[in-house]
Amino acid sequence: MTAVKVRLAQGMPCWVSLTTGDLEGAKAFYGALLGWEFTPGPTTLGAYVRAVSNGLKVAGIGVAPEGTSHPVEWTTYFAVDDADEVSQRIRECGGTVAVGPLQAERAGRLALAADLSGAVFGLWQGEEHLGWEVVGEPGAPAWHELVTADEAAAALFYRAVLGRAVVESEREAVARGEDDARLLVGGRPVAGIRHSSDPRQGPARWQVHFAVADADLTAHRAGALGGRALVGPYDTPDGRVARLADPQGGRFSVVQLP
Template identity: 65%
Template sequence: MTAVKARLAQGTPCWVSLMTDDLEGAKEFYRALLGWEFEPGPSQLGAYVRATLNGAKVAGLGVTPPGTGYPVEWTTYFAVDRADDVAQRVRECGGTVAVGPLQAEHAGRLAIAADVSGAVFGLWQGEEHPGWELVDVPGAPAWAELLTPDRSAGVFYDAVFGGHPERTVRPGDLRDGPPRWRVHFTVSDPDLTADQTVRLGGRVLLAPHDTDRGRVARLTDPQGGRFSVVAPQPVGL
């Protein structure tokens, strides 16, 4: 178990948030699949809740603004020291800033941006809410990886955030959909989780399979939000 007690270094993944067109349906699905409970969160951009696991904050779920055409999707947020400064570097490096920076009540300051290939990500300047409080246990985030055809994408992120050894994300193969950050949640048994996903109305995009980082399955929730689950390799294997 890894509890996250302090604010993470700039450029480190620190939060994941789902924008969906059916918040109640999403809550029901992830409660059953990952054991989450929910508490109210900042509401500047619409209804929003934080998912908790054994009382620790692990993710956010919000409602897609009507009429925007935004897809149901998970967004990975990166810790930053000053959201306004980093948002400006995103623009200087050829990316775009679609939302913000704006204040999320007393929780922190955020922006939503895209890199040069169009992969969407968030910036989070944590204040009262530094980010996720638990990782690498069943039901909590494990890691995020970038799916992009641009093999030099790391140059963009290093320029925006500054190089940092704790940012252990890596470009992944782009096989379905546009460039994006894909979030992985830890589970005890990806095979059982994939079966349960189907029973709950979701889909299996890629059946459970072994990788160098553990056994992984790629799934969607009933509204189409894509995510992956992983049972990490035991230490020493």
Template identity: 70%
Template sequence: MPAVKVRLAQGTPCWVSLMTGDLQGAQAFYGALFDWEYSPGPAQLGAYVRASLGGAKVAGLGISPGGTGLPVEWTTYLAVDSADEVSQRIRECGGTLAVGPLQAERAGRLAIAADLSGAVFGIWQGEEHLGWEVVGEPGAPAWAELVTADEAGAASFYRAVLGRPGAGGGEDPQGPPAAGIRRSTELRGRPPRWRVCFAVADTDLTARRAEGLGGRVLVEPYESAQGRAARLADPQGGHFSVVGPSRSN
């Protein structure tokens, strides 16, 4: 599997990380589910490993930093040219910073923030580590989207913060939308959130395997516009989605 190493345009999803209280348990679960292998990563926020698929980096797993109040959940990172400048714009636009900006050794510079509605996201200024190196293949990220009750307000925030329309669900002059913003009335009291979706070869098989590994199926496999999808949770409570080929194909 050839690794793709390119600097992504500002506002484009470029990395996903899970912060959890049980790093060893998370490594075992995702390693068995997605065939991931692990190597050490920057440890500014505590123990942290990078997951690789066939030698290509796809995601990070780390110990939750104390005192941040962040849930056990996957965090989507958006590429930025300057973490410090974008962090300042997040504050100016009414968002909040939970972590950073800080330097992650020579890999890059990061911050973890929340938008106006409370949806948590990260920003990543890649240096030696530009982000994920393969997408859309089984075991790799496939898509990231913000699920919110205020689609227009979220789009305005991310456009103002990132300075490009692609991250707000619109068309970028240089290419297709960078990420999705989807209006949902099914949040049921939970705050809006960025969701990460991993590609799989067989959605139904992956859902059953996740249960066998101690995870949960939150939404049973169903046909979507992107393919056959499901919502899952790992044994520590981290939510994620998977998508594979439609059964009609």
């Protein structure tokens, strides 16, 4: 088990959070699908719970504030040393800061932003809550991938905002199904950028992948629980993947790691 007990370096994904209009329905679906239990979380932006897998925090689920039209969607948060400073860089680079930076009680400081193509992501300056406590294990986050029609502009944006290298993949690797580019922290890939001009993908967005023991079984179970399979399951260089949607339409992926 890859346990995380320290504050992650700037630029590393450190948390994922679902915004939904049906908190109890989401808890029932993801609890049954991924084996999660739930504990209370900060209520700065409304009702919010933290998902726990095998006793370790892995994700959050919250209700969209009243009067907003926030879609049901998973958001990837990146660790930052100073949420205010990085938020200012987002604005300078042409992005948008929609929420914050603001204090989430004693847990930490957060901001919600969008890049040049409108893909939403979060910033997290951890204090009492450093982020997830386990990755790459069944029920926990495993990978994060930006799907965009302009991967070159995205690479420049995240390199400037997060101060980390974004490296293009070799043509042969892309042909095998790997991402077009990858965000590196300490020389290690932590997230991907994938080109897509397919209108079925919808607008640019960050895709969250959760690790599972069996992608086919999980996709089947999602349908039985009221969700649906959008694509797959299918094999990739990084494992067998299925793109799914929960009963409220929130999109996510699961990956059966090799």
